Amino acid sequence: MELSEVIRKRYSVRKYAEKEIPEEVMAEVIEAGMLAPTAKNSQAQRVYVIKSAEGIEKIRSLCRSAYDAPTVLCFTASADEVYRNPFEEGFNSGHQDCSIVATHMMLKAAELGLGTCWVNHFPRAEVRQRFGIPENEELVLLMPIGYPAEDSVPSPRHAESKAVEEVVRYL
């Protein structure tokens, strides 16, 4: 599939088929993340693949937006490895790095017929505690991933596009 087609076809999947992701397919998704650029190539991201029955039950109990996906990815940024901008006190690239890595994985997943959803709305402190995520890692996002259910459809919001002129300014 052409990249432009992948970008057009992707939508947030919130209903999944009861089908595991084959290991080799997941490996391709992970590789796409590993090839993403990061600030100063710091690769400060950590990607937790939650797929055991116990892990899935736990994440679903903590986060409604895990939906019924067979696997949930949790992206964190290691505070010890993030790039710190010398021009801006307190700024680091952890969120940007994780976002690019997650976007690479999201698009690769779409190319392979998998669905994903970017999830921000989850209790970070509880997830950290219940999964034993180290204190030096900042939790950035969750991403349920799996084959879309046969009757999965994009939410109406998917089609709500602002006009280009509202978003893009030429200077």
Ligand SMILES: Cc1cc2nc3c(=O)[nH]c(=O)nc-3n(C[C@H](O)[C@H](O)[C@H](O)COP(=O)(O)O)c2cc1C
């Ligand atoms: C930063 C970010 C946070 C999001 N958080 C959530 C979330 O917590 N739960 C959820 O169901 N969808 C979440 N979404 C998905 C958006 O609602 C969705 O991308 C948007 O409505 C456009 O729909 P589409 O992805 O189907 O094109 C999030 C997306 C982004 C980029």
